[in-house]
Amino acid sequence: HETEPLGTAGPLALAREHLAADGTPFFVLNSDVICEYALDDLANFHRAHGKEGTIVVTQVDEPSKYGVVVSNEAGQIQQFVEKPQVFVGNKINAGIYIFNTAILDRIELKPTSIEKDIFPKMAADDQLFSKVLDGFWMDIGQPKDFLAGTSLYINSLQQRHPEMLRQGDDVDGGVIVHESATIGPNCRLGPHVVVGPNCVVEEGVRLSRVTLFDGARVGAHSAVFNSLVGWKSTIGKWARVEGTSVIGEDVQIKDELYVNGGIILPHKSIKENIPEPKIVM
Numbered sequence: 001h002e003t004e005p006l007g008t009a010g011p012l013a014l015a016r017e018h019l020a021a022d023g024t025p026f027f028v029l030n031s032d033v034i035c036e037y038a039l040d041d042l043a044n045f046h047r048a049h050g051k052e053g054t055i056v057v058t059q060v061d062e063p064s065k066y067g068v069v070v071s072n073e074a075g076q077i078q079q080f081v082e083k084p085q086v087f088v089g090n091k092i093n094a095g096i097y098i099f100n101t102a103i104l105d106r107i108e109l110k111p112t113s114i115e116k117d118i119f120p121k122m123a124a125d126d127q128l129f130s131k132v133l134d135g136f137w138m139d140i141g142q143p144k145d146f147l148a149g150t151s152l153y154i155n156s157l158q159q160r161h162p163e164m165l166r167q168g169d170d171v172d173g174g175v176i177v178h179e180s181a182t183i184g185p186n187c188r189l190g191p192h193v194v195v196g197p198n199c200v201v202e203e204g205v206r207l208s209r210v211t212l213f214d215g216a217r218v219g220a221h222s223a224v225f226n227s228l229v230g231w232k233s234t235i236g237k238w239a240r241v242e243g244t245s246v247i248g249e250d251v252q253i254k255d256e257l258y259v260n261g262g263i264i265l266p267h268k269s270i271k272e273n274i275p276e277p278k279i280v281m
Contacts, residue, residue, distance in 0.1 A: 009114035013107045020101045028114075030095030032141040034149040035133060036156060037096070045131045046098045049075070052127040053103055055119070056096035058137040066092040067115070071130045077123045080115075094133050143228055143246050143263075147209055151192040172208075181212075184220070202237070216247075219255065230266070243277060 002011060012019065012028070019026050025046060027039060035058070046054040055077070057069050067082045070089045081088050093115065106118055122128040136156055138149035154174035157164050166175040170183065173191020177183060181195045184203035194211040195201060201212070202220040209226045212218070216229045219237035227245040235241055236255035243261035252269045253259060261277030264270060268280055 005111060006109075007111045007113050009107050009112035009118050010110055012104060012114075013109040013112075016104050020104055023101055025098050025100050028097040028099065032139060033095045033137065034140050034153055035094065035096070035137040036135040038134065042096070042098055042131055045075075046129070049129050051076075051100075051129055052125075053097060053099045053119075053122055054129045054131055056094040056133050057091040057130045058094040058133045059090050060092050061090070063087070063090045063092065069093055069130050075129045075131060076126065077119075077128045077130050079123065080120060091130065091132065094137055095139075096133075144244050146228065147192075147211070147226060147244070150194060150211055151209065154192050154194075213249075245274075 002014065006014060025043065042054065042056060055069065060066060064083055064085060067080055068084055068089045069077060069091050070079045070081060071077045071091070103118070106121065112118065119128060136152040138145060138152055140146040140149035154165070154176065158174050164176065166177045166189070170187045171190050172188055175190045175193045177195040178197045178199070180197045181199040181201070183189070183195070183201045184205065186204045187201055188206045190208060192209045193207045196212050196214045196216065198215045199212045200217040201207070202218060204221040205218050206223040207218070210224045210229065212229045213231045215232040217234045218224060218229070219235055219239065221237060222235050222239040224235065225242040227241050227247065229235065229247045230251060231249040233247045233249065233251040235253045236257065238256045239253055239258070241247070241253070241259045245259050245262045247253070247264050248266035248268070250267045251264050254271050257270060257273055259270065259274045262274040262280060264280040270280065274280070
């Protein structure tokens with residue numbers, strides 16, 4: 001494991017003995033991305049061109065906000081352009097890669113950026129290709145983006161695997177409920193709700209654009225909108241939580257409280273309203 005931050009490439013050098021053990025290509029995935037992971041298709045494309053690496057790219061409407069990946073028709077990457085002011089392309093790095101073990105010879109065990117230090121050299125050596133991602137993609141590193149990404153994922157499930165979504169009179173749009181969760185009577189769930197393992201949603205609760213993490217509980221007749229409720233946290237009865245609130249792990253929100261845009265760190269007990277966005281430390 002890292003004893004100091006090694007950037008986005010250094011950890012590959014740290015894990016060299018594991019990644020190079022059998023000489024086969026390996027995947028590297030950014031953990032703050034949600035999409036449809038067509039990894040078999042990516043692996044087949046990578047083997048077909050035979051070069052050191054493949055980057056998955058996704059199309060965006062405003063490429064000037066990003067670093068753009070410029071490739072030829074075959075997918076071979078020609079250059080990277082950071083936040084271009086004139087149009088050079090509309091494909092950006094989606095944070096999903098597959099590499100041959102030869103890339104490890106390019107990376108030293110020190111803080112290194114794979115995007116800035118390694119990829120341009122691979123492209124200059126004609127060793128790097130891109131593959132365009134089909135379907136949705138979202139960077140979910142911020143709470144509002146996590147909620148938006150969850151909506152994209154649920155929309156995809158509605159089209160591709162509707163059997164994975166909850167059906168019933170209490171559903172208003174796409175809803176995922178883990179089999180170990182408990183939903184009380186007279187609730188209204190959706191759209192775009194995820195109820196995780198071991199969660200309890202008591203009677204008469206309203207949830208919309210919400211993710212409940214493992215072991216969360218929402219008390220009777222409460223309403224939660226556009227928010228994340230962390231592991232083993234409890235929202236009391238007749239409470240209202242909204243405004244992209246983020247409830248950390250093991251937080252207790254007492255009955256009949258209002259939380260609007262609260263960012264509440266773990267292991268807190270909330271006993272008064274939070275009417276305006278604030279961080280509770």
